Amino acid sequence: NAGVTQTPKFRVLKTGQSMTLLCAQDMNHEYMYWYRQDPGMGLRLIHYSVGEGTTAKGEVPDGYNVSRLKKQNFLLGLESAAPSQTSVYFCASSYSTDTQYFGPGTRLTVL
Amino acid sequence: AQSVTQPDIHITVSEGASLELRCNYSYGATPYLFWYVQSPGQGLQLLLKYFSGDTLVQGIKGFEAEFKRSQSSFNLRKPSVHWSDAAEYFCAVGLGQGGKLIFGQGTELSVKP
Numbered sequence: 001n002a003g004v005t006q007t008p009k010f011r012v013l014k015t016g017q018s019m020t021l022l023c024a025q026d027m028n029h030e031y032m033y034w035y036r037q038d039p040g041m042g043l044r045l046i047h048y049s050v051g052e053g054t055t056a057k058g059e060v061p062d063g064y065n066v067s068r069l070k071k072q073n074f075l076l077g078l079e080s081a082a083p084s085q086t087s088v089y090f091c092a093s094s095y096s097t098d099t100q101y102f103g104p105g106t107r108l109t110v111l
Numbered sequence: 112a113q114s115v116t117q118p119d120i121h122i123t124v125s126e127g128a129s130l131e132l133r134c135n136y137s138y139g140a141t142p143y144l145f146w147y148v149q150s151p152g153q154g155l156q157l158l159l160k161y162f163s164g165d166t167l168v169q170g171i172k173g174f175e176a177e178f179k180r181s182q183s184s185f186n187l188r189k190p191s192v193h194w195s196d197a198a199e200y201f202c203a204v205g206l207g208q209g210g211k212l213i214f215g216q217g218t219e220l221s222v223k224p
Contacts, residue, residue, distance in 0.1 A: 004154075031210045040120070042201060042214035043155075050209050058211065090154060097143060097210045102154035 002026055004103035006091050012109045013081045021076040021106050023091030029101075031094045032074040033058075034066060036087040037105075043090060049074055081110045113138045115204050117215035124192050125223050132187040132218050134202030143205030144185040145212065146176055150198045158200075161185065172196070197222045 007022045023032065030051050035043040045058030047066040055066045063085060065077045074093075078085060088107050092100040114137045124130050136142055143162050147155040159170025166178040176187045185202060199219045203212040 033211075040216055042115075042216045043212075044214075045211060048209055048211060056209060092155075094210050097205055097207055099145070099157050099160060100155075100210070100212060102147075102156070104154045105152075 004091055004093055004101050006089075006103040006106050008106060009104070010107050012111065013078075014111050015082060017081050018077070018079050019081065019108075020078075021089055021091075021108075023074045023076070023093075023103060024072055025074075025091075025093040025101070026072065027093060027095075027101065028071070029093035029095050030071070031096065031100075032068065033092045033094075033100065034064070034074065034076045035090045035092065036060065036085075037090060038087050046076065046089075081108075083110045086110045113204060113206060113213050115202055115213050115215035117200075117202055117218050119218045120216070121219045121221070123221040123223060126194050127191050130187075130189045130192045130196070130220070132200050132202075132220070134185045134187065134215060135183050136185065136202075136204045137183065138204050138206075140207070142185075143207065144176075144178060145203040145205065146170065146174070146185070146187050147201045147203065147214075148172075148198050149201065149217075155201065158187070192220075192222055194222045194224070196220060 004025045033048040034046040049068040052071040091103040094100040116135045146158040202215040
């Protein structure tokens, strides 16, 4: 039982490049979330999903897209990376409105 | 609008001393409340949560928190801090729909010998 895993752990991009972050959970949770963490700002919700095939915008969705083709996976895409997207990205999953379980994070730097 | 405020950005306590981390929220309905801890370079781990019932909730690692509706607060306490408690602590309120959480800015705890 691995919980929530994230791939990759670190990544450096140049401005304008694209990439996809993968989140996988093995707890059969319906709900999944993508957050970004920036110093002094806590965690802010980017997008979330309440089930396979559904996604919704969170607090800071601009510049990101997501897909939930399989229940266990939640992908976060950056189509054209900008320096403002330098951050630590966390994925989480939950069963309904209960406790969210977090992955270890992905540290992204955009030059 | 819903919000969570953690007034203290950084707190330093001596090992063995008591600890209280403050959290205030703004939310129209009865909130779901959480405290998470993040060790350096790690993800977040749940310490405790309040959904309903007894307003004093016990969590892991000897932590507890008290929900006070009249003060819109959910402060985290520990009677005796250990060096391993040094970490960043986040308070969060659950919005219900979609299971979304709003996090406070976090409080970094340092523990001195």
